[in-house]
Amino acid sequence: MGNKNSSKVDSTILTPKAIQMLKANTHFSEEQIREWHAGFIRDCPTGHLTKDRFISVYEQFYPGGKAKEFCKYAFATFDRDNNGTIDFTEFMLAIAMTQSGDLDERLALAFDMYDYNNTGTIDTTELTKVISAMYDLTGETNRKGDHDPKHRAEEIIRICDVTGNKKLTKEEFIAGCKNDPIIRRLLVPNV
Incomplete structure (x- = not known):
């Protein structure tokens, strides 16, 4: 009524x-x-x-x-x-x-953004797409060799993946970013 x-x-x-x-x-x-x-x-x-x-x-x-x-x-x-x-x-x-936010909170937020299919893990395909999007955003045109988004994604996962399943959990992602300033700067700029 x-x-x-x-x-x-x-x-x-x-x-x-x-x-x-x-x-x-x-x-x-x-x-x-x-x-x-x-x-x-x-x-x-x-x-x-x-x-x-x-x-x-x-x-x-x-x-x-x-x-x-x-x-x-x-x-x-x-x-x-x-x-x-x-x-x-x-x-x-x-x-x-x-x-x-503190570093862990900001890294957790970054993980949530990169895990765009909401599986609780980030794989090479997801990470490659996000790195490409970050390159687009910042105007980065050098995408050859070490700067290739897929190469970068594979390298990040190789370094951070402690379980060896070729995927990163939120915990692996946070620990990897905290322990490697180059990865942290690439994946979570301005931290």
Whole structure:
């Protein structure tokens, strides 16, 4: 009898409950959260960041690269409820993780992005695709020899795969990245 849309939450409104949750799960203050929210709503008046808008933002940060493939993986990782958009909470959790999370958290997030088929492991094919997407993003054109994405993926898995199954678990990935600065710099830049 009542309006069935009455239970929907207005995604443009930052509620006290959302602020408390974000303060508890990020390193941001209430003032910073409110500032981020104002900017998010200015850029995304509906309260939702679409994949196309996400790509265009990345293209601004990497003008010499091609952001589309990389953004496919990143967007899927940040769209935690898989509804095809990123809301403010998902956005803030992603920002917090990529900017100020500790090394293990950031490496775990990177693993989740690279494990785009959600099997709990990363194989050579997945890693090759992500490395190619990272090259596209940064404008890297040298893809021969040691820079070949498949060669890089095979080398990373060879170094990090302690079980010998030619796949990396999250634990192997994190340990391998932490113990090898070259791998860490390639797979998790800005850490």
